Amino acid sequence: MLSLSLSPTTHAEAKSTAAQPSESVTINAVIGDDYPYKNDSWNSADPWGFYKRNCTSFVAHRMNNNHKFKFTNYMNGGHWGNANNWDNNARALGYTVNKTPKVGAIAQWNSGSYGHVAYVAEVRNNGTEVVIEEYNWATKYGYGKRTLSTSSVENFIHVLPGSSDEITGTVHTDNGLPVNVRSGPGTSYSIVGKKYDGDVVTIECQIRGETVTGKYGTSDLWNRIGTGQYISDTYVYTGSDGQVAPTCPSP
Known part of the structure; x- marks a missing residue:
């Protein structure tokens, strides 16, 4: 387990007004240290009600600035507080807390005096590894990235929104040309539609089929994005190099 011994408890949180969630913008992969208050005093409050340069403030930054999700300390009448209160507060507010990683989720630990939280930037190796971004862990009041x-x-x-029950990916194509959507997991199946560069798709499940080469290498993994609609995973960015959704039944 992890503990957060670098932050005094009096500086783990600060009060803010409540806010409501807005539409989510999906991002994938590690961004780096874009935290806007990295040079500020650690014992001053950020706009979201947490003390700057703490793990809680960095996660709030990711939610607000990168996902456009209005996340504050006292949102919806709850109280996030120290990191070791985040799982209980999330459950009380009706959010899902589980053992399933997803890009955009919050990694959370309860151990130590204050706990710790981090942002899940990538999911790898069929969900067995995650890449997290964080503040105030290995570097005191500073940025870090780890694979765990x-x-x-x-x-x-x-x-x-949708983070616990929807798995999405972004289509990236060669030279901006559309990608065929097939009625099954292979190029021998009929074309039932097209997807264009930048389209966001919901992945219902995944299945092994014909091996093809696309934007992201060579793979036999296909994504079902609707009833009777399949697209090669080699053209869909999910933040993972493996399977991220349940296995589909045979078409």
Whole structure:
């Protein structure tokens, strides 16, 4: 388990007004240290009600600035407070807390005096590893990035709209040309539609089929994006290099 011994408890949170969630914008992969208050005093409050340069403030930054999700300390009448209160507050507010990683989820630990939270930037190796971005862990009041086994994370908190029940990906094509959507997991199946560069698709499940080469290499993994609609995973960015959704039944 992890503990957060770098932050005094009096500086783990600060009060803010409540806010309501807005439409989510999906992002995938590590962004780096874009935190806007990295040079500010750690004992001053950020716009979301947490103390700057703490793990809680960095996660709030990711939600607000990168996902356009209005996340504050006292949102919806709850109180996030120290990191070791986040799982209980999330459950009280009706958010999903589980052991399933997803890009955009919050990794959370309860151990230590204050706990710790981080942002899940990538999911790898069929969900067995996650890449997290964080503040105030290895670097005191500073940025860090780690790759961890999924089992080493105590909880994953899903606050973004659809984050606990929808798996999405972004289509990226060669030279901007559309990608064919097939009636089954292979190029021998009939074309039932097209997807264009930048389209966001909901992945219902995944299945092994014909091996093809696309934007993201060579793979036999296909994504079902609707009833009788399949697209090669080699053209869909999910933040993972493996399977991220349940296995589909045979078409």
